[in-house]
């Protein structure tokens with residue numbers, strides 16, 4: 001397969017490197033990724049600044065294109081200008097999970113969603129850890145999963161959000177296909193004073209309030225690899241049952 005890989009942790013991130021080396025034996029792999037970390041930018045695109053592209057080398061070899069934009073910018077630019085059509089876009093492996101409401105804030109997931117918007121297959125991959133991460137198993141899992149894609153009854157283009165526990169392979173309980181949790185996050189703001197006596201805030205560590213077993217949040221917490229098929233249509237279809245077809249308001 002011809003595969004584009006990108007991420008939101010930046011072109012120098014270990015997770016992207018692990019993914020590349022797990023895939024390159026069997027696939028034609030291209031890297032187009034943000035030049036710096038752009039985590040939590042969601043589906044932002046860059047329209048008020050130019051997009052600069054720089055060729056990055058590792059040792060003597062060309063590594064990939066670093067883009068001065070967001071993950072969604074990278075996918076657009078890669079597919080339209082830098083690489084052209086591919087069979088699959090993989091975003092990751094992200095440092096930290098992307099489950100529940102955080103899926104909406106995730107740059108990693110948005111890169112995979114952007115692929116689907118443009119008519120390509122996309123996969124977002126994240127690992128459930130932030131420190132001292134071993135990406136080996138997660139990268140191995142993605143390569144195995146990519147090999148097995150053809151056997152899956154997926155409507156194309158698909159967008160899959162995969163989260164992998166940071167456990168030894170024998171401790172992983174299995175693979176669950178689950179819905180995205182929509183439970184609230186417990187938001188935490190830390191209020192501080194700067195040197196001039198002015199108040200500022202740090203927005204940080206959130207916790208999911210989910211309890212339903214059949215969600216990405218809980219399945220991941222219990223040690224399962226989770227796979228959630230995603231769509232970008234935000235329409236609330238159930239509202240059509242109660243809302244009238246049109247409104248009579250004098251305009």
Ligand code: MN
Nearest residue numbers: 008009039094
């Ligand atoms: Mn990230």
